Amino acid sequence: MHKMLLAVGKGSGSFEVWTADISSSKFDKACLYDAHDCVVTGLAWAFDGCCLYSCGQENCVRAWVLHGSALCEVSIPSNTPGLRSSNDLPNVFVSCLGVAASPGNIALAMVRNVDGDSLDPMYEGRLQKAVVEFLWIGGQQKDILSPSSSDFTSEAFLGFSANELNCWESDILWYLTKYENLDNPLVVWDIVAALLAFKQSAPKYMDRILVKWLSVTFLGSYKGLSIGEVLKCIPENFSKITSRQLHLLNIICRRVILSDVKAEEINCKVNLGGSAAAKAEHLTLWIELLFSSEKELRERLVGFSLATFINRFSDSTTTFSRPGFWYPVGVEQMELWIALNHDRVRDQLKVLASEVRKHERRLQSSEYGVEEQCIYCSESVTFDSPEVAHCHCSNSTDETVQIYQMARCAVSMQVCPAIPLWFCKCCCRRASKLPPETLFTLPGYPLDFKSLTESSVKEIPSKPLCPFCGIPLQRLQPDFLLSPSPV
Template structure:
């Protein structure tokens, strides 16, 4: 009984619904919502836009939070198939963020669109008025566009570098100044014999990687507005090797790791060159990884730093210097708070160096601390820098402390189990560093880790007490309201301050005493979930209940219970968040301002402004800053990658 449509109407609808390429936008933030846009390009030349809303809260319980998704409209981008889409966000200033959409088509055209940032978040319908066509950098021609790669220029935050791959095997480089709307073509390169299938920028636009169906992967350095080719393979020790390319038929794409130290390429197998016994694997592809951290890309640090290169190595001194500069640059990129902490490539490179050159790794990390941490100087000897770390962390941003904690646990203390590190750290603090059972070098880094985690714990406790004091002035607020954060575990935090009275700063004691005087003193004693016995507060990491077994001559039975890393309360027997780095558990989420603190100062203006946006952030570990996972039983297969 549906109305009959004509053949032209059917063909039009079929072209709109025939999707070819999709692309996710960066997260767009507003005081009211956080969204991401999904752009879907089809054969009609139109791009359909879908708005996905970030959830108000995150849970690990059985019920899933429904995703809010809304279709918001079409963008009539091209007259032929949309073959590639790329998004790029600019943060020239925090009050005027900008979002760009770059599209390519099978008719050979490439267009750059400037989107209205706030309308993309709030508008009920997105049309041609929401996107302004800045430039058609390539007009219609006979060569289709196959792939795009865009990035913000490392030396100017208002400029965009665009690499445009074509079906002919060539690609073009464009430099676009968004503020002045000036577009300059830097060059065209006949790099491949077949269609370009992948383009990837690295090191802030200093380096470009291209691949093609001709099975070639080529590396380029951008110098003086032109590209120079350099070798792709950059081993970081004398044991590194590359697989033979003989069995590959073509390269299907390329991507650069978050830390810019590795490029990954996807290859299709040549069926004729495979042994017949492997015919069952013909439909699979292979991913090949290339170390690129030893590339000389003219990275400018604050000042030139000599790196320790006295140990025997298969690499030349200039290669070790390049690796050191690139790793420090990569670590510094994570100072951007909107960038998730994914350090896999950095950790793997440092661990591999540590096997043959442990002193080089330590020297490199000390130079990173002296260059990047506020109040540190590069002219201090290494030993004095390490001694300064433990006593000068109050002015260090929380993001830098998270980086330091991850490096300590996963690199410098990689030979120790996470639970063992936490236990030894507590012993070192109680004995003021006199832990004779451990190696002196290990004890030194455990002391640094303990000081950094203590600083973060003090910030969490201080913010919780300030939030408790300020929340009384917010009328109509209800505890655990969706999208808001409220302090819990104040009684346990008060007990922790009392147990560590000699180490806690006076400012935190003063804040806690004000809240305690205004409220009746709460008991920090909790009940065991197994035997209902009392669980006194003795440690922020775990609790021991006071239960005993019945019967004469029986031994005391005390259950060891984990405490929440956020509230210090005893964890209930429900699904818990788990940190794969420090192995802590939590059933509450830390407030978002904790991860954005630039120091340990708690003034009234900071707390008032912070509480207005103090929602439960993504499930992040308050000590490592990485995403928490749902804790799995010990008998299940580990969720960690191989």
């Protein structure tokens, strides 16, 4: 794209739209609109420059769609996919101070100034000067001339027009495919919120959107398969799927489909088959899908780690852990994991693991091969799960025996210290070691991990990301240090 649109708000209440030619840095004024009575306080483009939202000091927000080189006003969708949020402050806004579209253009945020006189001066009046108001814009009409696209067959429900539902569907699908581009950070709170709302109010509609997305992304095209068929077919294609798409799939599985199941129960596969929730239609298929997707990522991470280990060893000119380079931790645990899943992991991993063992035999006096210890009683613990470790700690003073569960690091599979460094808000895993950046950019399952690790030079991760969800990890802090959640 060599053309860029620029909207400039003015004190008079009008705004101008300029087109900018990036290559020649030439600016042309396209049009001018007298949109507001007072100062234009905010302008936000959405849907790749298709829509413009403007707001003014007089407390008015307007939506515009681009038609050729002119803007036409459209109405902002008034319907919401879920329950209308309780409005604590009805009609107390006096002006609009700014407007911004959410990362996926599914919601609009507006900063609104509150009329101090209409609030209780002792309570709200002292605290609230301005509030942020959210509006769904997923159903935004973007074409004036052809309001309904013909290949959709939505029936109106929940007060949505068929056209609005089609817009929601195409917006969500457009948004999900945008994330295939690694330049777009994986910020998905708005799509998750919208899908959750539809899951509550119109589960069939949500299923239909997800089937289309899953079919196109993971099976190549949408052929009208049922959700059950689609969910079963997807894992066969995982080798060809980018890590980014697996991450997005995992987030949708956990945050939307399995939002009622505790992350720890999913990770440790506790009672999943028997719980009431799992009996619901297709839920077990979704859980299986999540497990296979996470196993695919685990195989990529383990393969990359083992190959890096071998490459560093074969290269006698470098010391093992060079500063500035990512190096694997937990090679021993990874070998144990491969042994534990011998029938389910690919052959390349087994070959890498046997090569690692040869190197380890030569290396007697290293940190490798050290037995893991319980972080409470220092007894040795065995490896029976990549997620957790158990110890039957014996307390010598009163002879009671307690079973302690310790989290294993999501990256190294080693037992985490009592306070591990990182925490993932999506899968609730902990990590004390960060994954290599390459994991997040893989276009598929690598045919040859060793040549891959040779070619990837700079490997110190610049951002702490969860290896399974692809979103930023959070620093684990005691609860009292965390600020209370916003209202």
